[in-house]
Amino acid sequence: MDKTNQQTYKTLSVHSSPFHLEKDWKLFCENKNKNCSQKEIDILIAKEILNTIDLEIMRILAEYGYVNTYNITYALSTRLPDSYKKDSYQRNFRKMVRAGILLKHCIHADDSPTAPYATPLRIYSLSPGAHTYMAPHISVPFPNRLVLSQTCVLDCLAVSQLLIHFLDTYSDQCTVRPFIYRRIGNQHNIIFDGIIRFNVADKMPQLPLQIILISIRDSPNTFTKYTSHVAAAQKVAAIDTKKYRTIIVIVTESLNLIRTLVKYLPLSTDDKNFYAPVYFTFDSLLFADTLFTSLFTAAPDDNGNISTLERIRFNA
Numbered sequence: 323m324d325k326t327n328q329q330t331y332k333t334l335s336v337h338s339s340p341f342h343l344e345k346d347w348k349l350f351c352e353n354k355n356k357n358c359s360q361k362e363i364d365i366l367i368a369k370e371i372l373n374t375i376d377l378e379i380m381r382i383l384a385e386y387g388y389v390n391t392y393n394i395t396y397a398l399s400t401r402l403p404d405s406y407k408k409d410s411y412q413r414n415f416r417k418m419v420r421a422g423i424l425l426k427h428c429i430h431a432d433d434s435p436t437a438p439y440a441t442p443l444r445i446y447s448l449s450p451g452a453h454t455y456m457a458p459h460i461s462v463p464f465p466n467r468l469v470l471s472q473t474c475v476l477d478c479l480a481v482s483q484l485l486i487h488f489l490d491t492y493s494d495q496c497t498v499r500p501f502i503y504r505r506i507g508n509q510h511n512i513i514f515d516g517i518i519r520f521n522v523a524d525k526m527p528q529l530p531l532q533i534i535l536i537s538i539r540d541s542p543n544t545f546t547k548y549t550s551h552v553a554a555a556q557k558v559a560a561i562d563t564k565k566y567r568t569i570i571v572i573v574t575e576s577l578n579l580i581r582t583l584v585k586y587l588p589l590s591t592d593d594k595n596f597y598a599p600v601y602f603t604f605d606s607l608l609f610a611d612t613l614f615t616s617l618f619t620a621a622p623d624d625n626g627n628i629s630t631l632e633r634i635r636f637n638a
Contacts, residue, residue, distance in 0.1 A: 339575030339605035355422035384456035387464035477537035532566035559598035
């Protein structure tokens with residue numbers, strides 16, 4: 323870890339996260355047609371109604387589950403040949419929503435699909451039939467049998483953003499997995515929001531890096547998830563200690579949330595269950611900066627309150 327970029331942040335201005343739900347906001351699927359068959363997809367491909375861009379959008383969603391418009395567009399900019407790139411892919415989205423291939427989700431300001439939109443965020447996922455069609459073509463497809471809560475969908479959005487931007491720089495050095503199951507000893511499986519594992523290289527002077535991602539949204543289950551998942555991640559770090567150097571990254575939506583979280587779990591290396599350092603980052607920072615320049619360490623005082631936030635430059 324390189325601390326040449328040391329700076330103590332007693333106050334830090336962070337823009338609001340787009341991946342946020344107020345108490346009364348609800349997520350609704352906007353589709354009239356909510357599914358399609360594999361045969362229907364084959365017919366659309368044969369008629370050249372579905373094209374290379376459409377199939378790449380489907381591939382992105384098969385990998386990450388739920389992604390918003392901006393990050394799908396960003397992913398396409400890194401994947402498509404230059405001749406296929408466009409300023410807008412709205413026609414592609416609309417075509418596949420009408421066909422029941424994509425599901426379009428929007429956040430409304432009340433518990434009704436006719437209520438006004440609460441945010442401009444537009445979220446896409448694959449319909450069940452489209453996911454079944456794409457799954458054989460993806461090395462590790464996003465699990466499609468889970469019924470996710472609204473908060474879990476936001477977790478997927480936050481982590482998919484991080485991973486898509488991370489791969490723009492490190493795609494040839496690592497593998498990434500969103501929404502990964504991990505069994506810990508004889509305990510039941512736990513689901514981490516994502517994991518990044520750097521590849522083993524010849525004559526590597528140290529073990530490759532493993533990054534466990536935990537997304538924390540401002541919700542009623544915030545503190546239960548934080549304490550349970552960080553504790554589980556520490557156990558994984560202990561199990562994997564001979565294979566990986568592990569760090570834990572908490573992806574949050576606000577600085578105020580971090581100030582609250584630090585009260586619920588010790589961050590000190592003096593803790594006997596501490597095997598991996600815990601860092602924090604913010605959704606909004608990851609729009610412009612890379613993950614390794616967007617990490618913060620939190621230094622609690624004797625009362626558990628954050629006295630300083632230190633932004634670090636991490637070297638993998």
